[in-house]
Amino acid sequence: MATTAIPSGTKWWSGGKSPFNSSYGKVMMWYFLMSDAFTFGAFLISYGTIRFSVNHWADPNHVFNAFPFAGHANLPLAFVSLMTFILIFSSVTMVLAVHEGHNMNRKGVEKYMILTILGGIAFLSCQAWEWTHLLTGEHVALLTDGTLGVIPTTVKMNPWGAELDHTTMMAALQKTSHDQLIGIASTLHHGTEAVGHSISTLSNQELINEITAAPGFHATHSGPIAFGGYFFGITGFHGFHVFSGVIINIVMYLKTKLGHFDKRGHYEMIEKAGLYWHFVDLVWVFVFLCFYLV
Amino acid sequence: MSSQTSSPEITFQPDHSGGTSRIWKIFWVLSVLTIIELALGYFLYLKSGQLSDIVVLSTKCAIGILTLAKAYYIVSVFMHLGDEIRNFIMTIVVPLILFVWFIIAFLYDGNSWKILRNTNAGSKPNQMEQVHKEATEK
Numbered sequence: 011m012a013t014t015a016i017p018s019g020t021k022w023w024s025g026g027k028s029p030f031n032s033s034y035g036k037v038m039m040w041y042f043l044m045s046d047a048f049t050f051g052a053f054l055i056s057y058g059t060i061r062f063s064v065n066h067w068a069d070p071n072h073v074f075n076a077f078p079f080a081g082h083a084n085l086p087l088a089f090v091s092l093m094t095f096i097l098i099f100s101s102v103t104m105v106l107a108v109h110e111g112h113n114m115n116r117k118g119v120e121k122y123m124i125l126t127i128l129g130g131i132a133f134l135s136c137q138a139w140e141w142t143h144l145l146t147g148e149h150v151a152l153l154t155d156g157t158l159g160v161i162p163t164t165v166k167m168n169p170w171g172a173e174l175d176h177t178t179m180m181a182a183l184q185k186t187s188h189d190q191l192i193g194i195a196s197t198l199h200h201g202t203e204a205v206g207h208s209i210s211t212l213s214n215q216e217l218i219n220e221i222t223a224a225p226g227f228h229a230t231h232s233g234p235i236a237f238g239g240y241f242f243g244i245t246g247f248h249g250f251h252v253f254s255g256v257i258i259n260i261v262m263y264l265k266t267k268l269g270h271f272d273k274r275g276h277y278e279m280i281e282k283a284g285l286y287w288h289f290v291d292l293v294w295v296f297v298f299l300c301f302y303l304v
Numbered sequence: 305m306s307s308q309t310s311s312p313e314i315t316f317q318p319d320h321s322g323g324t325s326r327i328w329k330i331f332w333v334l335s336v337l338t339i340i341e342l343a344l345g346y347f348l349y350l351k352s353g354q355l356s357d358i359v360v361l362s363t364k365c366a367i368g369i370l371t372l373a374k375a376y377y378i379v380s381v382f383m384h385l386g387d388e389i390r391n392f393i394m395t396i397v398v399p400l401i402l403f404v405w406f407i408i409a410f411l412y413d414g415n416s417w418k419i420l421r422n423t424n425a426g427s428k429p430n431q432m433e434q435v436h437k438e439a440t441e442k
Contacts, residue, residue, distance in 0.1 A: 016389065020315065028313035030392035040385075040396055051403055055410045062414030065422065065432050071349040086349050091342055098338065102331045105382045109327065112320035281384075288383045292375055299371045303345045304364040 039282045043289045046251075050293050053247065054300050057240040068170030068237045070302050073163070076143050090302045093136045094294065100129025101291040104259075108284045111277025116266060119280060123263040126287065130256035137249050141242070148197045150229040152178070157186040158229055160193045165238040171231030179229050183218045191217040198224040241301060248297055251290045258283050318387045330381045337370050337377075344370075 022029040030037055061067050071086035078089070103125040110118030144163040151169035153159045158179070161169050174182070183191075195209045195217050209217065221227055262283045271277045344367050348360060355363075380386035385393055422430045 017316070022391070026313075027315050030395075031315050031389050032392060033313060037392070040392075044396055044399060047400070048402075051406065055406055058407070059410045059414035062411050063417035063421075065418065069352075071352070087342055087345055091338070094338055095335070098331070098334050101378065101382055102327060105327050106324060108384075109320070109324055285383055288378055291382075292378050295371055295374050295378070299341075299368065303341060303367050 033278060035282055036278065036285070039285050043285060046289065047293075050244075050247070050296070053240075053244050054296060057236075057244065057300060060234075060236045060240070064234050064236075066172050066231075066234065068168065068233050070304075073144070073170055074140070074302055078139055087302065089136070089140065090298065093133055093140075094298055096129055096133045096136065097291050097294050100126050100133070101288055103129060104284045104287045108277075108281050111271070111280040114272070114277070116269070116272055119266050119271075119277060120263065123259055123266060123280075127256055127259045127263065130252055130259065130287075133252055134249065134256070137245065137252075141245075144241075150194050150197065150227075151232045152182055152229065153232060155185075156182060157190060158182045158194060159186070159190050160197055161232070163238055163241075165242055167235070168233040168238050169230050170233030170237060174229045174231060180222075182229075183221065188214055188217075191221070195221055198227060244297060245301070248290070248293055251293065255283075255287050255290050258286060318384075326381065330377050333377055334374055337374050341367050341370050 022031075028034070028037070074090055075084050075086045076089065077083065077085045103122045107119050107122035107126060110122060147162045147169075148160045149162075149169035150158055151161050151167075151171065152174055153161070161167050163169070186194075191214060192209055195212075198221065209220070212220065262280055265271060265279065266277075271279060344363050348355070348363055385396065419430065420426070422432050
């Protein structure tokens, strides 16, 4: 695709033609995407500002270390890499659909639109799993009342603070109520029903002994409160873009199938939907950078 | 050259007759850049706590630059902005320069808040630096 030579002496601004050599719809799609880039940019920069203003921030390698069906295996970066490659690949199928559109090949457009839609759905499913995993996660953290409790990652709280030192942890355990101790002890024995029945009969001190003796037991300070809001807010806003992109792509697929673009004589609508879809991929590149990599 | 004419406003059609080899080439470029980013991120994870601040910061900067490279390829090739005429490219790219100020100013502001809080607005020595110094002396 070599750059097309512009005929010399073209008077772009004299009326009758687009000064940008592009249709109104496409130009406006670009300006919409530019404004959307500023919206996402403002969110991400706000996140960065808050992150720079506190002494401890959640470590992404601890927060995002799970993988579906991998149990409690520690796999930092793995799942988000999968999501990234899904989105890159669906971007490729989208640009191939645009390419087939240029060649007026309806069957080709249909094939690649289907693949793009599937990629989008796969990405959304991954995000649904990740959110569920965080929202239902069980981690032991120091609560504001000085006791230890089992908390998930939500917009109100998260367990992603610094590791507790031994003395603070022991002091907090002494203050922790019986019910909370049972809650903590039961997270240590996932899937072992037998232990679950017996722990309710133990005294507080026996529970504390059980908890501190458990291999791999650790507790953290509660994390920066803004983390959940920024994470769910920004990835949610991005996920909403992916969702609407999938809807737009489904509409485009149906219109292709019904032959609307053949009748019109061009596949420019596929190009415009493609611009939106690539923008979603573009934003993910930056979300990936800001939340998962650094 | 494709035969379509999408709008009477358009003076000439960009040449779309090329094959798909360029698209696949960019796909591999994006994949390789992502893998390098992941490798650097994994390096930071494995060595966390052992690296000096400057090494961590420069690795994160390197990841940021690779991200900008990915953004360039997506916008230029996948979104075909590189095929548009120069005036149009400029109306998109020039406003984005605002981000340069935006990022520097706000991250500086966030960091300034942290220092003010740790030093009680400059009235006592920085607690976190003190902690850091004690940890390194031990």
